Amino acid sequence: MLVVGGSASKTLAEKVSKNLNSEFLSIEKERFPDGEIYVRVLGDVEGQETAVIQSTYYPPNQNYMELFLLLDAVRDLGAEKVSAIIPYFAYARQDERFKSGEAVSLRTVAKLIMSAGADEVFMVDLHAHRIESAPELFEIPARNLTAAPTLGRYIDNEYELEDPVVMGPDGEAKQWAERAGEAIGAEWDFMVKKRLGPKEVEITPRELEVEGRDVLIIDDIISTGGTMMKAIEILEDHGARDMYVACTHPVLSDNALENVRNAGAKEVIATDTIESEISKVSVAPVIAEALRQ
Ligand code: R5P
DSSP: OEEEEOTTSHHHHHHHHHHHTOEEEOEEEEEOTTSOEEEEEOSOOTTSEEEEEOOOOSSHHHHHHHHHHHHHHHHHTTOSEEEEEESSOTTOSOOSOOSTTOOOHHHHHHHHHHHHTOSEEEEESOOOSSOSOGGGGOSSOEEEEOOHHHHHHHHHHHSOOSSOEEEESSGGGHHHHHHHHHHHTOEEEEOEEEEEETTEEEEEOOSOOOTTOOEEEEEEEESSSHHHHHHHHHHHHTTOOOEEEEEEEEOOOTTHHHHHHHHTEEEEEEETTSOOTTEEEOOHHHHHHHHHO
8 A cells, every 4th residue: 555645644644654564655746826736646656555645624725625636646647546534624514504505515525535536535533513424425435533542542641640530521522532431441421512602612511520530521623722621610610630631633723722721731632633732642543554444
């Protein structure tokens, strides 16, 4: 297998190729004065199974365009099988038509990935709450991988957690709390969140028993940090000891990281689906394992 690293995921792609013990192909990318991009795959993919890895975080439109060009190029250059790996999958929020006339961006992007030449697709902790499973979106094999157990194990190994509880800051994060809790053999639970506006959330605790215990709060995304800050506040009110915060995708808009730290997080840890100063955990082994299968 060959691994092609798009410009948004070069380091991660190199790690995946090392994990797979396979060849890494870098790309040449240039930008024309009008904003168009030019890409060239530096290597021969003919007759080879080829994985193209490209996250689509900021700027999502450019990163998607680069992904489409790369998928189409490797298909056109004769790759035997083309796997699209999109660790951070943008445009997943709009997974339904809420008002008439709206574009359902998640479905549009799925169609574009297929038509660009992908034979299979992998994503990590897809941020689409109303779509139960990724395969529903695609007419090709598709898997939604998760980083939650890896994040849980990292925090459990790095820090001496006292009687830990793993907590999802809202109902949607139940899946990640459960996976991380099971990975480290800890109890897990989740909280109930209501979004009041783009920057305002209200979190109500469930039956929490966190007094005197260390808590790992885990979610798919930290964007403004509002969800995590509220969760920390509530858990603190319930007597939690140290709070460790983890997410798969560190979107980290504005002062999100500083705000979550100031709210009382002892550590804030994320993966490298998006490169950031808190990307301490790599999803490379998770992606490599999926490609191996
Ligand atoms: C929402 O449903 C997600 O799972 C995250 O909880 C959310 O995206 C976090 O956003 P923010 O950091 O802006 O509260």
